[in-house]
Amino acid sequence: MKEYIEKAVQDYYAEDIAWCYGCGRLHKKGHHFRTGWLDDTNQTVTYYRPNEEQIGIPGFVYGGLIASLIDCHSMGSAALVLHRKNGHEIGDGTEPPRFVTGSLHVDYLKPTPEGALLKAIGIVEEIHPKKWKVYTEMFANDTLCAKGEVVAVVMPDTFIKK
Amino acid sequence: MKEYIEKAVQDYYAEDIAWCYGCGRLHKKGHHFRTGWLDDTNQTVTYYRPNEEQIGIPGFVYGGLIASLIDCHSMGSAALVLHRKNGHEIGDGTEPPRFVTGSLHVDYLKPTPEGALLKAIGIVEEIHPKKWKVYTEMFANDTLCAKGEVVAVVMPDTFIKK
Numbered sequence: 001m002k003e004y005i006e007k008a009v010q011d012y013y014a015e016d017i018a019w020c021y022g023c024g025r026l027h028k029k030g031h032h033f034r035t036g037w038l039d040d041t042n043q044t045v046t047y048y049r050p051n052e053e054q055i056g057i058p059g060f061v062y063g064g065l066i067a068s069l070i071d072c073h074s075m076g077s078a079a080l081v082l083h084r085k086n087g088h089e090i091g092d093g094t095e096p097p098r099f100v101t102g103s104l105h106v107d108y109l110k111p112t113p114e115g116a117l118l119k120a121i122g123i124v125e126e127i128h129p130k131k132w133k134v135y136t137e138m139f140a141n142d143t144l145c146a147k148g149e150v151v152a153v154v155m156p157d158t159f160i161k162k
Numbered sequence: 163m164k165e166y167i168e169k170a171v172q173d174y175y176a177e178d179i180a181w182c183y184g185c186g187r188l189h190k191k192g193h194h195f196r197t198g199w200l201d202d203t204n205q206t207v208t209y210y211r212p213n214e215e216q217i218g219i220p221g222f223v224y225g226g227l228i229a230s231l232i233d234c235h236s237m238g239s240a241a242l243v244l245h246r247k248n249g250h251e252i253g254d255g256t257e258p259p260r261f262v263t264g265s266l267h268v269d270y271l272k273p274t275p276e277g278a279l280l281k282a283i284g285i286v287e288e289i290h291p292k293k294w295k296v297y298t299e300m301f302a303n304d305t306l307c308a309k310g311e312v313v314a315v316v317m318p319d320t321f322i323k324k
């Protein structure tokens with residue numbers, strides 16, 4: 001399995017909303033999380049390899065980083081799915097929708113070892129036209145270490161600075 | 163109300179577990195969240211002023227940072243309460259207990275404006291001698307912007323590298 005996403009939804013966010021510390025491609029220092037389709041499935045995926053500073057207890061990845069990964073991965077996953085529902089695919093010249101987080105739930109099942117490639121895999125469910133739920137399993141190498149359940153809300157226009 | 167914590171529980175964690183990206187006093191680059199008692203109440207508090215890089219949508223604080231703040235604040239809050247239950251106060255020469263996150267839930271009630279001082283206020287409830295629940299309200303200036311519900315678990319000895 002390849003562990004790189006060729007077309008990520010974050011690559012196509014409008015410029016004024018591409019500055020997120022977690023997933024904004026224009027942010028100079030952020031994590032640059034990138035979310036795309038997992039091969040030809042209806043699942044989404046975000047890969048990330050934490051650096052040695054991103055620890056909680058020495059030897060283990062910081063829980064706040066895992067929460068951040070699951071958060072941005074979920075927003076990107078909802079954007080992918082709604083974009084497709086709207087008849088589009090990323091890279092077809094249309095702007096994908098942008099979501100904000102309504103709620104975030106993470107269960108930390110096992111300590112996440114430092115140095116491993118993290119892989120967040122998501123399934124998206126529509127609960128309202130503007131509200132989507134994203135179920136994520138986060139693996140470190142092949143071990144399931146955390147689960148996420150996130151409510152993503154279509155970003156209200158009031159978020160954009162005029 | 164003063165907005166500075168004189169004695170934070172993180173100031174007294176043992177050296178080998180004081181490296182957390184969120185709240186480790188020995189971490190060179192992390193957030194250095196610090197958690198203490200809120201005056202003479204049984205509530206806990208963590209203050210933090212995000213920098214201009216820590217944004218989600220321009221103008222608003224990154225949700226992953228808010229999750230990180232609530233996470234470390236909750237671990238620190240549980241440590242304060244268990245330490246007191248054990249007959250100790252921070253700074254009395256004994257080492258406070260150290261917790262790890264079992265689960266993290268954050269409800270994002272309102273967008274958190276950039277530039278504001280964040281104040282996380284916690285109440286801790288024992289659900290098992292080794293498992294505590296921390297309820298947090300996070301304010302930006304005086305506006306309630308997020309709520310947290312976090313399960314903190316006494317850190318197993320296996321976390322410490324020998």
